[in-house]
Amino acid sequence: MNSELIPCKNSIVSEILRKCFEKKTLSKDEILLLLESKEDRFLFHVAFFLKEIYKKKTITYSRKIFINITNLCKDFCSYCTYRKEPYNRQAVMMYPNEILELAEKGKKYKCTEALIVSGERPEERYKEAKDWLRSLNFKSTAEYVSNISEKITKKTGLLPHSNLGNISKEEMKMLKDYNVSLGLMLESSTYRLREKGMAHEYAPSKDPGIRLETIENAGILKIPLTTGILIGIGENIEEIIDSILLIGNINSKFGHIQEVILQNFRPKTNTKMHNMPPPEDNLFLRLVAISRILLPTMNIQIPPNLSPLNYSSFIDAGINDWGGISPVTVDHVNPEFGWPDIKDIKKNTQSKNQILRARLPIYPEFIKKEFINPTLENYIDNLMDKDGLVKEEYLNEF
């Protein structure tokens, strides 16, 4: 399909699609019109066309272990089942020996990513968290994660990628020594979600201004960053588009956003938002396609476990990554949604005439001096092939 062949009935939509082919910037009204039009087939064609231009036929995933270092958190988001109170039997505060044991297991299963996740600064709310850190001679979660990241890398060669919520510039600098990338979801750029009765009313760390500052700090420090949005937690369509555009703008300024996750909200029992419906499948698909059109050169991920019945349809909408998949651990943030088997993901990816490849927790285009601490260069070299993806022979050894 090319720009001469857009047989939409709606001539305005045809014109907007033509602008997409020609890589021209769309106005917000044009984006909204495209999203609301009934010309899905053409929207997906354009998104897929752009994906193949910029990402060829490759779809990636990261083979990981999920280290749930602590699920204590100082904030309260109305949809979250991850955070636990210290007295809860499912509260976690992991010790170095447990973490290193898990990392060894990850190595045995040919993982390359050690994803380290914590709640938001638990030591600021809970004495238990402070005591746990003090017993290990650390003052903050970030300090502990920085130290354990080094141990994981040196012992197993797995590459850490940490997602600890809002961290300071100094903490980021410290983490960069042994983290090939960091993660922080923007979730949404609208301040409305902090209002009374909204999803982030009791989550000051989800203030968009604070999150944007953290995202920008990663840019200043040249840290490859994974960010993204959570769709369906009370924002409207315009606000979703604003969030996508904002991520694109920050990336144009700093060039450090290695990946944009588009995560669909899933209501969970025992949360305030258990009655809120998830975003409608077709709307989510269109938003994914719009994201590819607005961020044509960027890496776009959807988590397949959150759309178990139709995840392969997101290939049609232009994604090029399935995110972290673990053959060892569960998704501790969404334990209700198991990851599909990697063999199934491969089969479904191939059914769309695409090639599944394992990537590192740092995307190939970021494997260059300014983004990597010299301490990590050899560890990355040991795992990557000439394309910057995981060596096939490393995986074949399994």
Ligand code: SF4
């Ligand atoms: S989503 Fe993150 S910040 Fe919000 S309550 Fe859960 S762990 Fe805390």
